Amino acid sequence: MGYANRHRRPMRTGRRLGATGAAVVLSVSPLATAAPAHADETPRTAVIGPMLDFFGFGTTIGAPVFCGITSATAGSGFQEFGASEQGNAVVDGINNGCAAFSEQGGAFVEQGKAAQAPYAAMFNGYANPAIGQVAAGVTAFGTDYDPTLSPFGPTIAGTGDTLNFLQGSPPSGS
Numbered sequence: 001m002g003y004a005n006r007h008r009r010p011m012r013t014g015r016r017l018g019a020t021g022a023a024v025v026l027s028v029s030p031l032a033t034a035a036p037a038h039a040d041e042t043p044r045t046a047v048i049g050p051m052l053d054f055f056g057f058g059t060t061i062g063a064p065v066f067c068g069i070t071s072a073t074a075g076s077g078f079q080e081f082g083a084s085e086q087g088n089a090v091v092d093g094i095n096n097g098c099a100a101f102s103e104q105g106g107a108f109v110e111q112g113k114a115a116q117a118p119y120a121a122m123f124n125g126y127a128n129p130a131i132g133q134v135a136a137g138v139t140a141f142g143t144d145y146d147p148t149l150s151p152f153g154p155t156i157a158g159t160g161d162t163l164n165f166l167q168g169s170p171p172s173g174s
Helices: 013-033 048-080 084-144 153-164
Strands: none
Touching: 048 084, 084 153
């Protein structure tokens, strides 16, 4: 067992650090140049607007990813059993259905965003302070009782930020 790595040459620390640094730069640079998520959107009504944003993400990002995984799995399964010809029709059906869902779902979400926008100014004045107080209370509860709630205290405290997501106006800084 001790001889497993005897033919392996040790890697220089400089190469490791260089590779790690390059990976960090490549993964962070898109985040630094990205525009804020809510910079040019219509006003969001509390609870309704953020949920529409969430569903919009699901139709434009989540559904295509799920569909791609599903069609790739189905295609691999058919190929494994030697039924590639029959599998191609199934995979094409999945891909076509997912593309239609993504297009129609996104349009439906955009219609909802346009419909809720006129109510944002009136409703957010009442809803945002209430949501903010509940979120602050949940965060304080998780923070103050962290030892008692262990190991769930930090999770409960972090739930306050999730509740703040439901506030109507765009997040500060956007």
